[in-house]
Structure formats: structure tokens, C-alpha cells
Amino acid sequence: MNPVLFADARVKELSSAHTLPAKFQRLLERLDLSAAVKDRRVAVKMHLGGNLGFTTIHPLFVRLLTAACRDAGARSVAVMDGAVDGAVLRGYTPESIGAPLVSCFGWSGEYLYEKEINFLELKTALYGGNAWDADVFIDLSHIKGHGMCGFGGAIKNIAMGCTAQQTRGDIHRIQGGIVWDGEKCTHCGKCIKECPNHVNLFDDRGNYQVNWHDCTYCQHCTMICPTGALTADLVRFEAFQEALARVAAVFLNNFPPEQRLFINIITNVTIYCDCWGMSTPALIPDVGILAGNSIVAVEKATLDLIDADKLMIEGLPLGTALARDQGHLFERIHGKNPYLQIEKLAELGFGPADYELVAVE
Numbered sequence: 001m002n003p004v005l006f007a008d009a010r011v012k013e014l015s016s017a018h019t020l021p022a023k024f025q026r027l028l029e030r031l032d033l034s035a036a037v038k039d040r041r042v043a044v045k046m047h048l049g050g051n052l053g054f055t056t057i058h059p060l061f062v063r064l065l066t067a068a069c070r071d072a073g074a075r076s077v078a079v080m081d082g083a084v085d086g087a088v089l090r091g092y093t094p095e096s097i098g099a100p101l102v103s104c105f106g107w108s109g110e111y112l113y114e115k116e117i118n119f120l121e122l123k124t125a126l127y128g129g130n131a132w133d134a135d136v137f138i139d140l141s142h143i144k145g146h147g148m149c150g151f152g153g154a155i156k157n158i159a160m161g162c163t164a165q166q167t168r169g170d171i172h173r174i175q176g177g178i179v180w181d182g183e184k185c186t187h188c189g190k191c192i193k194e195c196p197n198h199v200n201l202f203d204d205r206g207n208y209q210v211n212w213h214d215c216t217y218c219q220h221c222t223m224i225c226p227t228g229a230l231t232a233d234l235v236r237f238e239a240f241q242e243a244l245a246r247v248a249a250v251f252l253n254n255f256p257p258e259q260r261l262f263i264n265i266i267t268n269v270t271i272y273c274d275c276w277g278m279s280t281p282a283l284i285p286d287v288g289i290l291a292g293n294s295i296v297a298v299e300k301a302t303l304d305l306i307d308a309d310k311l312m313i314e315g316l317p318l319g320t321a322l323a324r325d326q327g328h329l330f331e332r333i334h335g336k337n338p339y340l341q342i343e344k345l346a347e348l349g350f351g352p353a354d355y356e357l358v359a360v361e
Contacts, residue, residue: 001356002297005030006305008359009267009286020267021060024289027360028068031291036136036259038073043134044099045080045157047142048087050196051277055268057142059096061289065140065263066099078102080131082161104128104162112164115250120174120239125247126164132251136259139295143264143302145271145283147219148175148232149244150338151330152273153302154262154295155345159247165197171247175240178222178232180208185229191221196277218275237336245344252295252350262298263291266305271315271333283315283329296346297355303328303338 007023016022044065049056062079069077077099081087084101094100104127105111111129131137139154146152160168185208192200199211200221208230222230252260266287270280287305292298308329316322316333323335330338346353 001354002292002294002352003358004290004292004294004297004301004355005358005360006301007289009288020286020288021064023360024061024064025068027289027291028065030358030360031261033068033072033261036072036261037069039075040135040259041133042069042074042077042136042138043080043131044069044077044138044140045104045131045161046140047152047157047161047274048081048084048092048101049090049274049277050083050086053274053277053279054090055142055144055270055279055282056090056274057140057265058267059091059093061265062092062097062099062140065138066097069138070098074136078130078134080104080128082128102130104131105164106130117243117246117250119243119246122170122174122243122246125167125170125250127167127251128162128164131162132254134255136261137252137255138261138263140263141265142274143266143269143306144273145269145330145333146273147223147334148172148240148336149341150241150334150336151303153264153299155244155248155299155341158251159244162251163247167247171240171243172218174243175236178210178219178230181229181231182207184227186227188226190224190226191230194220194224196220196275218273220276223272238340241341242344244341245348248295249345249348249350257293260293260295261291262293262295263289264298264302265289266302269306269315271317271320280317281312281315283312283333284310285312292355294350294355296342296350296353299342299345300339300353301355301357303330303342306330308332 005027007027009020066077079099080102112126141154141157222232322332324332
């Protein structure tokens with residue numbers, strides 16, 4: 001049984017010592033960070049969000065983590081994501097998080113390592129050199145729903161967060177494509193405006209065109225379309241989940257098991273990914289923070305703690321209907337089994353997913 005530390009978001013007494021940040025500090029003390037980080041370079045990988053999103057991990061938790069790493073003797077600590085330029089708009093600065101903000105891909109965006117994957121059409125993956133070069137990898141993930149992955153957690157934070165845009169597109173293409181129905185299209189332009197990568201347009205004849213090389217299949221265009229003219233033809237969900245697991249596995253195998261740490265923060269759990277650059281009301285009450293050295297155990301425990309019976313209907317966009325009436329909450333919402341990516345990673349040698357939840361008061 002893999003131990004997974006758990007700091008409950010619920011407050012037993014009206015005292016700062018009983019709130020989640022204080023429990024997180026005690027959780028970090030229980031982890032014995034010095035054994036992992038002493039005299040080593042530490043990369044803290046998180047998603048810094050974008051645009052007007054405000055439900056990413058609060059800078060206070062990031063600062064508590066980086067301070068704990070420094071106190072444990074880390075040679076250096078850097079907080080990483082693919083793009084860091086706009087992070088200040090959401091409160092992430094070196095001063096607020098206690099560490100420099102560094103792009104996984106270097107100043108040029110081209111500092112990459114190409115590694116073999118050889119899974120279906122996905123032959124190689126391009127990994128961020130700065131993340132790859134670290135001695136210790138800490139996966140700091142904000143948990144949320146996801147239209148294609150079922151949910152976004154530690155695995156997605158690696159497979160989509162530590163790889164170049166080309167690789168993200170290659171992974172998504174395994175699942176399927178995007179279909180345009182010209183008869184339904186009113187050419188309102190919402191799909192063009194909301195594309196985060198600016199890869200779509202209408203040509204001179206009014207036909208919808210996509211630069212598939214740069215498309216990451218995030219599905220923003222399909223979800224924003226008011227007439228249903230754009231749909232995702234997702235025919236290979238299981239293969240897509242395995243691709244996520246395989247890309248994450250190659251990255252993780254670059255680090256000794258004792259120099260990998262996974263922290264999942266289950267607060268402000270929204271229906272869609274932070275990459276949308278916007279925030280919606282939470283789906284469930286805040287749950288807390290989980291941490292451990294086994295990614296499959298931490299991810300499994302995370303999903304197990306998300307109770308479908310606690311769904312706050314206000315967290316669903318108006319007019320949204322549940323895809324299913326049973327199963328995990330994310331499966332009810334998105335129609336996809338969120339456990340599948342965890343099962344695939346376990347099969348690749350990162351299991352078992354059995355865990356013992358250890359409460360940190």
C-alpha cells in the first residue's frame with residue numbers, strides 16, 4: 001500500500017493553525033524533503049493558467065512549497081510551466097512564490113529533448129529541457145475536469161505541460177479530429193476568437209480551416225460554437241489516454257523514484273481546464289491536498305475523494321446536461337472514464353494504485 005498524505009480542507013477550529021495552508025506546511029514536514037532535495041536542483045511544475053482565469057493554485061501554497069524545499073537544503077528551486085510571461089496577472093511573481101519563474105522550454109522556447117515513444121502515430125515526444133535537466137521533479141497539480149482527458153491532474157501536468165506544442169498536438173490527434181458542418185455554421189467567429197493557439201480561420205470561400213500542425217485539439221472551438229457546427233470526432237479515447245501515460249512515463253523515468261514528488265490540490269475544481277483562460281464556479285466543495293511519491297496512488301486517491309453526490313449544480317454552465325447518470329463525477333459530466341490514464345500508467349510499471357490515506361491534522 002502506497003502512503004498518500006492528505007490535508008483536509010475542512011476547518012475544525014477557527015484558528016489559522018487548523019486551515020489548509022497550515023496543514024500543508026505540516027504535510028511537507030512529514031514528507032522528509034531533505035532526503036530528496038538536499039544539494040539538488042528542484043523543478044516545481046505547475047499550470048500557471050492564462051488570461052482571466054483565477055482558480056489556479058493560490059501563490060501562497062506555491063511559496064510554502066518552495067520555502068520548504070529551500071529549508072530542506074535544495075541547491076536551487078524553480079517554478080516551471082510552458083509559458084510564464086503572463087503569470088504576473090494571476091499573482092505569480094518571484095516575490096510572491098519565493099522562486100524564479102522559468103519556462104520549461106528555455107528563453108527561446110526551443111530548448112527541447114526528443115525522446116522515443118513509438119506508440120501508434122506518436123513516434124517521439126519533445127520535452128522541455130529545463131524540466132528534464134532538473135535533479136528533482138515536483139509535480140504540483142490543480143485538479144479540474146477536462147473535456148478530452150476526463151480530468152486534469154499530475155499525469156496531464158507532465159504529458160501536456162512538459163512537452164512542446166507539436167507533441168501536444170500529436171497526442172491529441174491520436175484521439176480523433178474536429179469536424180465542421182458548413183450548413184450549421186453562421187460564421188459568427190467565436191471559434192476564431194476563442195482559439196488559444198490562433199490556428200483556425202475562414203478562407204475566402206467561407207470554409208473553416210485549421211492549421212493542424214499547431215492545433216492542440218483543446219476543443220475550445222467545439223465547445224464555444226453556438227450552433228454545433230464544430231464537433232470532435234473522438235473515436236480513440238483509450239488510445240489517447242495511453243498516449244498520455246506513455247509520454248508521462250518516459251519523462252518520469254528520467255528521475256529516480258525517490259526524487260519524484262506528486263502534490264495534487266483539490267480546491268476550486270472547475271468543469272474545464274485552466275488552459276481555457278477563464279474560471280467558472282466550483283463543481284464541488286474544496287477537498288484538500290494529497291501528496292506522495294507514487295503518481296498512480298496520488299491520482300487514484302484524488303479521484304476517489306471527489307464525490308459525485310457533492311456536485312454543486314451551479315458549477316455547470318447554464319444549459320449543460322450530464323452525459324451519464326452514474327460513475328465518477330467527471331465521467332458523468334464529460335462521458336469519459338477518468339481512471340483510465342491512471343490504469344495505463346500503472347501498466348507501464350508505475351503501479352500499483354493501492355494506497356493508504358494518511359491524514360495530516
